[in-house]
Amino acid sequence: MLRLCKHITIIIIILGLSVVSFAQNCNLTxxxxxxxxxxxxxxxxANIFVQELQSGYVTDSKGYFISNTMCPGKYHxxxxxxxxxTQELYINISGDTVITVFLDHNNHLLNEISITEEGGxxxxxxxxxxxxxxxxxxxxxxxxxxxxxxxxxxxxxxxxGISNPVVDGLYGNRISILNNGVVQSGQQWGVDHSPExxxxxxxxxxxxxxxxxxxxxxxxxxxxxxxxxxxxxxEPHLHGEARYFFETNGFGNGLNLELQQYSKIFGWRAxxxxxxxxxxxxxxxxxxxxGNQQANIALQFEKLWNKNWLSDLYFSSFNADYGILRGSHxxxxxxxxEAFERDVPFYTQDQFSYSISAPYQKVNHLLLKFHTKYSIxxxxxxxxxxxxxxxxxxxxxxxxxxxxxxxALSLKQSxxxxxxxxxxxLTNNWELKAGVQLSMVNNTNLPETGILPLIPDYNAYExxxxxxxxxxxxxxxFEFGGRYDLENRKVAxxxxxxxxxxxxxxxxxHNFSGMVGISYQLGDGWEVAYNFGSISRNPEVNExxxxxxxxxxxxxxxxxxxxxxxxxxxxxxxxxxxxxDRLFFEGxxxxxxxxxxxxxxxxxxxxxxxxxxxxxxxxxQTDARLIGFDLTATCKLTEQFNITGKYSCxxxxxxxNDIPLVxxxxxxxxxxxxxxxxxxxxxxxxxxxxNSRLVFEQKNILPxxxxxxxxxSYYLIGLKxxxxxxxxxxxxxxxxxxxxxxxxxxxxxxNRQRYFADDLGFNLIVGINISF
Amino acid sequence: xxxFLLSLSVIAMxxxxxxxxxxxxxxxxxxxxxxxxxxxxLIPSDGGTPVVLSFQDLDGDGGDxxxxxxxxxxxxxxxxxxxxxxxxxxxxxxxxxxxxEEEALExxxxxxxxxxxxSFTYEDTDTNGxxxxxxxKVTTEGSGNGTITVILRxxxxxxxxxxxxxxxxxxxxxxxxxxxxxxxxx
Numbered sequence: 001m002l003r004l005c006k007h008i009t010i011i012i013i014i015l016g017l018s019v020v021s022f023a024q025n026c027n028l029t030x031x032x033x034x035x036x037x038x039x040x041x042x043x044x045x046a047n048i049f050v051q052e053l054q055s056g057y058v059t060d061s062k063g064y065f066i067s068n069t070m071c072p073g074k075y076h077x078x079x080x081x082x083x084x085x086t087q088e089l090y091i092n093i094s095g096d097t098v099i100t101v102f103l104d105h106n107n108h109l110l111n112e113i114s115i116t117e118e119g120g121x122x123x124x125x126x127x128x129x130x131x132x133x134x135x136x137x138x139x140x141x142x143x144x145x146x147x148x149x150x151x152x153x154x155x156x157x158x159x160x161g162i163s164n165p166v167v168d169g170l171y172g173n174r175i176s177i178l179n180n181g182v183v184q185s186g187q188q189w190g191v192d193h194s195p196e197x198x199x200x201x202x203x204x205x206x207x208x209x210x211x212x213x214x215x216x217x218x219x220x221x222x223x224x225x226x227x228x229x230x231x232x233x234x235e236p237h238l239h240g241e242a243r244y245f246f247e248t249n250g251f252g253n254g255l256n257l258e259l260q261q262y263s264k265i266f267g268w269r270a271x272x273x274x275x276x277x278x279x280x281x282x283x284x285x286x287x288x289x290x291g292n293q294q295a296n297i298a299l300q301f302e303k304l305w306n307k308n309w310l311s312d313l314y315f316s317s318f319n320a321d322y323g324i325l326r327g328s329h330x331x332x333x334x335x336x337x338e339a340f341e342r343d344v345p346f347y348t349q350d351q352f353s354y355s356i357s358a359p360y361q362k363v364n365h366l367l368l369k370f371h372t373k374y375s376i377x378x379x380x381x382x383x384x385x386x387x388x389x390x391x392x393x394x395x396x397x398x399x400x401x402x403x404x405x406x407x408a409l410s411l412k413q414s415x416x417x418x419x420x421x422x423x424x425x426l427t428n429n430w431e432l433k434a435g436v437q438l439s440m441v442n443n444t445n446l447p448e449t450g451i452l453p454l455i456p457d458y459n460a461y462e463x464x465x466x467x468x469x470x471x472x473x474x475x476x477x478f479e480f481g482g483r484y485d486l487e488n489r490k491v492a493x494x495x496x497x498x499x500x501x502x503x504x505x506x507x508x509x510h511n512f513s514g515m516v517g518i519s520y521q522l523g524d525g526w527e528v529a530y531n532f533g534s535i536s537r538n539p540e541v542n543e544x545x546x547x548x549x550x551x552x553x554x555x556x557x558x559x560x561x562x563x564x565x566x567x568x569x570x571x572x573x574x575x576x577x578x579x580x581d582r583l584f585f586e587g588x589x590x591x592x593x594x595x596x597x598x599x600x601x602x603x604x605x606x607x608x609x610x611x612x613x614x615x616x617x618x619x620x621q622t623d624a625r626l627i628g629f630d631l632t633a634t635c636k637l638t639e640q641f642n643i644t645g646k647y648s649c650x651x652x653x654x655x656x657n658d659i660p661l662v663x664x665x666x667x668x669x670x671x672x673x674x675x676x677x678x679x680x681x682x683x684x685x686x687x688x689x690x691n692s693r694l695v696f697e698q699k700n701i702l703p704x705x706x707x708x709x710x711x712x713s714y715y716l717i718g719l720k721x722x723x724x725x726x727x728x729x730x731x732x733x734x735x736x737x738x739x740x741x742x743x744x745x746x747x748x749x750x751n752r753q754r755y756f757a758d759d760l761g762f763n764l765i766v767g768i769n770i771s772f
Numbered sequence: 773x774x775x776f777l778l779s780l781s782v783i784a785m786x787x788x789x790x791x792x793x794x795x796x797x798x799x800x801x802x803x804x805x806x807x808x809x810x811x812x813x814l815i816p817s818d819g820g821t822p823v824v825l826s827f828q829d830l831d832g833d834g835g836d837x838x839x840x841x842x843x844x845x846x847x848x849x850x851x852x853x854x855x856x857x858x859x860x861x862x863x864x865x866x867x868x869x870x871x872x873e874e875e876a877l878e879x880x881x882x883x884x885x886x887x888x889x890x891s892f893t894y895e896d897t898d899t900n901g902x903x904x905x906x907x908x909k910v911t912t913e914g915s916g917n918g919t920i921t922v923i924l925r926x927x928x929x930x931x932x933x934x935x936x937x938x939x940x941x942x943x944x945x946x947x948x949x950x951x952x953x954x955x956x957x958x
Binding site for chain 2: 331556
């Protein structure tokens with residue numbers, strides 16, 4: 001992707017060939033300008049560094065730089081500016097040269113990207129993303145927590161290590177996560193299951209707040225998260241990157257290494273990550289057994305057979321152990337009520353520990369993706385993809401007689417996926433995209449647990465076709481598309497009565513989805529877009545057939561085999577633009593109605609078991625409505641001083657019962673002030689930031705809908721400082737961050753462990769990134 | 773390229789054929805850990821008819837409701853109480869009492885009652901000298917009507933204040949068993 005970006009964003013003009021090239025006349029003029037990709041306006045204080053000369057230039061107030069003393073030769077040039085992706089150039093200087101660089105600068109201020117896919121895809125849907133710099137400087141966080149910096153994205157957590165992204169109020173199997181273009185196929189039905197993806201293997205993470213995920217298979221009700229590695233740079237030299245971080249809360253360490261090269265035959269990249277952290281700490285006490293550890297690798301190969309035919313292969317392996325707060329493992333409702341009364345969770349110890357014991361989760365995920373692209377012409381091509389995934393999830397509970405070493409839940413999921421896509425840029429600015437997708441999922445419980453499985457075994461087969469057409473007139477872009485899915489699921493459950501017997505079910509679903517979108521350029525860089533889409537989601541196996549005790553929340557959860565599919569109708573209206581290059585604004589308003597919305601409804605019934613009486617929750621359907629908006633604004637007070645503010649607001653309502661929807665993210669407000677110094681001594685791109693986040697109390701809920709009232713609002717302050725430095729052939733990027741500076745005591749509504757313990761206290765993170 | 777397309781379509785077709793196959797039978801797990809039955813046998817110290825309070829839920833947490841049998845105790849009597857935990861999903865039934873005994877340091881039973889004059893004392897200890905509660909002595913005084921609750925806590929803090937005397941308030945841990953019997957003293 002970046003490779004294509006470079007083609008678009010860098011123009012090199014060699015003015016005059018040096019006549020006597022063998023003479024080392026070091027008087028060549030290399031000059032140029034750095035401009036903003038979206039507005040074309042000059043970027044002031046951008047750094048240009050030439051590795052071979054170990055010296056650099058800073059652009060002036062018109063975005064210009066100049067050097068009159070260049071020798072002919074080949075050079076590695078780095079163009080950087082705060083927040084932008086550093087652009088790397090490998091150029092051959094043989095005469096006076098003018099370089100014009102377009103950096104995606106203003107968009108960075110709003111986490112926006114102008115190019116979402118190869119070839120600069122046009123979409124009217126709202127898209128925001130994190131670049132590799134954002135990812136690096138948040139290496140200690142999980143995928144979901146990283147995304148919290150995007151307005152409208154929250155996380156639903158089960159402790160500190162296990163977190164799921166929530167986009168505009170929806171999460172779990174209502175949004176799709178794509179790892180390198182492939183829908184993540186794991187155990188997404190559980191809120192306490194985090195996506196099995198290493199964000200450090202990615203260079204870009206994108207959130208599409210869409211209305212209908214037409215291009216992708218899966219169960220999304222609109223929004224999508226794309227986790228993408230970048231293309232391997234076409235560069236003959238070996239390049240690499242090493243990232244290390246340390247954090248004081250949990251004494252976490254992480255190391256990430258990346259190597260890449262594009263040899264004459266093929267390109268390759270290898271990425272490895274190891275992370276380990278121990279017990280986290282609230283403002284007052286350690287959270288026992290909340291450590292986690294990870295070891296992940298990813299391998300990427302790319303081969304250009306000829307100018308029309310490109311193939312790539314991607315393999316990744318994700319392996320993690322997540323400890324779960326010991327004091328949150330409870331036996332019955334009495335224990336839960338006792339936990340509410342406690343100031344400090346039971347089993348809390350004074351000492352820090354790295355050890356992870358039951359309860360904990362052990363997760364392995366493998367992805368193998370083969371993709372090939374065959375171009376008929378520059379404007380017309382086919383893509384074929386095969387992806388195989390293997391997911392192994394084992395959850396360990398505190399059990400009797402040494403059984404804590406035997407998983408209480410042990411699930412194996414394998415999936416195969418085939419996709420064929422066709423893309424054509426037709427004349428008159430028409431664009432056509434169409435595809436066929438086929439997938440097979442096999443989900444099996446391993447009998448080693450000695451416990452009746454919570455969700456049944458099943459095989460699912462899914463076939464889908466889609467087509468999207470867009471047309472750009474002078475200032476207007478239209479987009480419309482449709483999708484059809486056929487799903488067949490064969491389920492084998494075990495009866496809850498004795499003698500145990502196998503009861504089989506078969507589900508067939510036909511789904512039609514569609515969307516229309518229009519965007520209009522108002523002039524002066526302002527753009528307004530409206531999208532409408534309808535999409536359905538089939539009930540998941542847990543919603544249909546789960547039956548049993550959900551220990552963490554002391555409730556018996558029961559599925560309903562007669563549930564139908566959810567149907568979503570979603571409208572989004574987005575507006576974005578800039579006022580006098582000083583104030584950048586982006587707003588998204590959404591209105592989503594979901595008919596037959598599936599949710600866990602508390603029943604009047606209490607069920608007696610040997611562990612005592614438990615409340616019963618049943619999966620039921622209702623009509624739901626989500627209304628909200630996400631706003632982001634950045635004000636450039638001077639070239640060096642920025643203020644950014646974000647606000648997101650959401651109201652979820654159960655229309656049939658006229659009550660609020662549970663687990664909706666509370667409204668929240670974020671602000672930061674940053675100060676930028678382009679160069680100071682040997683350091684470049686120096687930034688200081690103070691940020692704050694205010695999360696309001698979720699007031700839109702009734703006392704009868706939860707065991708405990710939502711926690712009060714909280715306010716956290718953070719700090720960040722970062723700088724870059726060039727050391728011979730190495731480029732260093734250092735950062736220091738502070739989270740929860742004031743060591744506030746707070747609990748978050750979307751953290752399931754709020755029943756038992758406070759949220760995280762003060763954390764200092766230091767990190768370094770070395771690239772060559 | 774053509775070969776590639778061909779092989780791709782062959783794989784796709786064979787996958788479609790798969791859809792005719794049903795899901796293999798799941799293996800029904802051997803639920804050896806489940807406690808289906810609790811019997812609290814009370815034998816009068818001076819001889820007489822034993823009273824058995826029992827809780828039985830053969831199909832576990834879901835399915836049919838449990839069968840709970842209460843009992844009648846005599847006034848001013850001392851009983852030797854013993855608890856038996858069984859897993860009756862297995863034949864012969866698994867002895868869970870044994871498992872609790874083996875992990876005596878990590879387990880403790882607690883007894884509560886709403887009937888005046890009824891009291892419980894522990895008659896057994898773990899290797900640290902703390903009570904377990906598989907064996908107890910139950911004493912009655914005057915007549916009354918109410919409940920007896922038997923609770924088993926896993927990994928309680930046995931050293932916390934009052935816990936070794938049978939007070940559950942500071943015990944912590946997690947509840948493995950909590951059953952309530954209707955009992956009459958007359």
